[in-house]
Amino acid sequence: MESVFGLVGKDxxxxxxxxxxxxxxxxxxxxxxxxxxxxxxxxxxxxxxxxDRAQFTEYIQKNVALYQFRNGIPLTTAAAxxxxxxxxxxxxRKNPYQVNIILAGYDKEIGPSIxxxxxxxSCHKLDKAAFGYGSYFALxxxxxxxxxxxxxxxxxxxxxxxxxxxxxxxxxxPPNFIIKIVDKxxxxxxxxxxxxxxxxxxxx
Amino acid sequence: xxxPLPQAISPKSTQFLPFYTQIRTKSSIFDxxxxxxxxxxxxFEYNGSAIVAMVGKxxxxxxxxxxxxxxxxxxxxxxxxIYKMHDKLFIGLAGLATDAQTLYxxxxxxxxxxxxxxERDMKPETFASLVSAILYEKxxxxxxxxxxxxxxxxEDKPFICTMDSIGAKELAKDFVVAGTxxxxxxxxxxxxxxxxxxxxxxxxxISQALLSSVDRDCLSGWGGHVYLVTPTEVTERxxxxxxx
Numbered sequence: 466m467e468s469v470f471g472l473v474g475k476d477x478x479x480x481x482x483x484x485x486x487x488x489x490x491x492x493x494x495x496x497x498x499x500x501x502x503x504x505x506x507x508x509x510x511x512x513x514x515x516x517d518r519a520q521f522t523e524y525i526q527k528n529v530a531l532y533q534f535r536n537g538i539p540l541t542t543a544a545a546x547x548x549x550x551x552x553x554x555x556x557x558r559k560n561p562y563q564v565n566i567i568l569a570g571y572d573k574e575i576g577p578s579i580x581x582x583x584x585x586x587s588c589h590k591l592d593k594a595a596f597g598y599g600s601y602f603a604l605x606x607x608x609x610x611x612x613x614x615x616x617x618x619x620x621x622x623x624x625x626x627x628x629x630x631x632x633x634x635x636x637x638x639p640p641n642f643i644i645k646i647v648d649k650x651x652x653x654x655x656x657x658x659x660x661x662x663x664x665x666x667x668x669x
Numbered sequence: 670x671x672x673p674l675p676q677a678i679s680p681k682s683t684q685f686l687p688f689y690t691q692i693r694t695k696s697s698i699f700d701x702x703x704x705x706x707x708x709x710x711x712x713f714e715y716n717g718s719a720i721v722a723m724v725g726k727x728x729x730x731x732x733x734x735x736x737x738x739x740x741x742x743x744x745x746x747x748x749x750x751i752y753k754m755h756d757k758l759f760i761g762l763a764g765l766a767t768d769a770q771t772l773y774x775x776x777x778x779x780x781x782x783x784x785x786x787x788e789r790d791m792k793p794e795t796f797a798s799l800v801s802a803i804l805y806e807k808x809x810x811x812x813x814x815x816x817x818x819x820x821x822x823x824e825d826k827p828f829i830c831t832m833d834s835i836g837a838k839e840l841a842k843d844f845v846v847a848g849t850x851x852x853x854x855x856x857x858x859x860x861x862x863x864x865x866x867x868x869x870x871x872x873x874x875i876s877q878a879l880l881s882s883v884d885r886d887c888l889s890g891w892g893g894h895v896y897l898v899t900p901t902e903v904t905e906r907x908x909x910x911x912x913x
Contacts, residue, residue: 554770586767587767587770588770589744
């Protein structure tokens with residue numbers, strides 16, 4: 466089942482997420498990217514109802530882009546987090562989106578940061594965050610091994626530890642994960658951790 | 670003997686449920702979520718909190734725990750629950766964290782408008798009425814928050830008050846409590862409080878009351894946050910408690 470988690474390192478932030486698209490007892494695909502690039506220096510890892518997740522993250526992404534076009538400056542990570550929270554909070558009492566979000570970003574003056582925003586729109590800045598069934602393992606693993614001054618290599622090692630723990634201890638463990646990083650050079654895909662491949666679709 | 674058959678339970682009986690089960694939203698998913706939660710626990714206990722305010726001699730103290738949880742899982746141990754509205758006015762918001770954040774943002778907005786229009790700070794009594802009015806606006810779909818307001822009013826007279834989620838004020842001369850640890854806070858405050866304490870003794874009392882109360886509550890704790898306010902200064906202290 467869904468696992469999204471992230472952590473802040475020395476001068477970067479990492480978000481990792483499973484890549485399974487599940488509905489009921491069926492796995493529809495195992496290469497679904499659940500971490501969206503919001504803008505050049507922001508990552509939005511999201512879990513929850515598949516449709517809500519796709520709709521909501523795209524809505525936020527486009528509005529963050531619109532803000533940048535209008536004002537010529539990008540939103541800070543904190544501003545984007547508060548904007549996202551505001552949208553979720555207004556939706557909560559009308560037509561709620563069932564999405565949990567880990568928002569990672571890098572700002573020149575502030576450095577890397579991660580914001581935890583759940584579907585009832587509680588927002589909090591954290592060093593390490595996790596959602597879903599994987600959170601029980603990822604949080605425990607990160608509580609034990611996390612340090613604020615980790616290098617990228619150390620952090621990836623920790624992320625791998627979390628993924629291995631989820632894969633080996635969770636009954637409904639997802640097979641594949643994606644890892645993305647944001648630092649001063651921008652947000653980018655870092656690696657995949659695949660244990661099965663989607664079989665290629667033959668051309669019609 | 671002639672025994673009357675029990676009356677069939679009419680579906681209308683649901684209308685006597687507590688007000689918070691009657692929230693009407695467009696989405697049935699959200700409705701289900703609230704009902705599901707409420708059948709197990711109150712939505713007020715979703716995140717966990719403990720807030721207390723006490724009056725001393727020309728001073729007051731307001732304290733809270735620092736945990737942000739999602740039911741039994743602890744998400745953060747540095748969550749802010751007490752907000753400074755101006756130098757001599759503080760509000761603590763217990764209950765659902767999301768509503769606490771929303772409510773705080775709305776209160777800041779209203780307070781800034783007041784300050785611009787009136788060119789003065791709001792009195793605690795006035796602020797309490799403002800909070801009450803904002804809460805009652807949402808009478809049939811409330812913010813799931815229980816506020817604690819503490820401030821120094823005219824001639825630095827301390828004022829403390831709490832409210833329920835729909836804005837029914839409860840004024841007190843000695844102490845007020847709110848949150849999931851409120852029962853144990855009542856006990857602790859009842860036995861530790863003395864009238865007219867000096868600032869330092871008040872700090873010691875409120876801190877001990879808070880720490881001993883949250884140790885008997887699963888949903889709050891992980892240290893404390895205390896503000897001590899006298900006419901001349903505001904002291905903010907972070908407490909370490911049982912960090913488990």
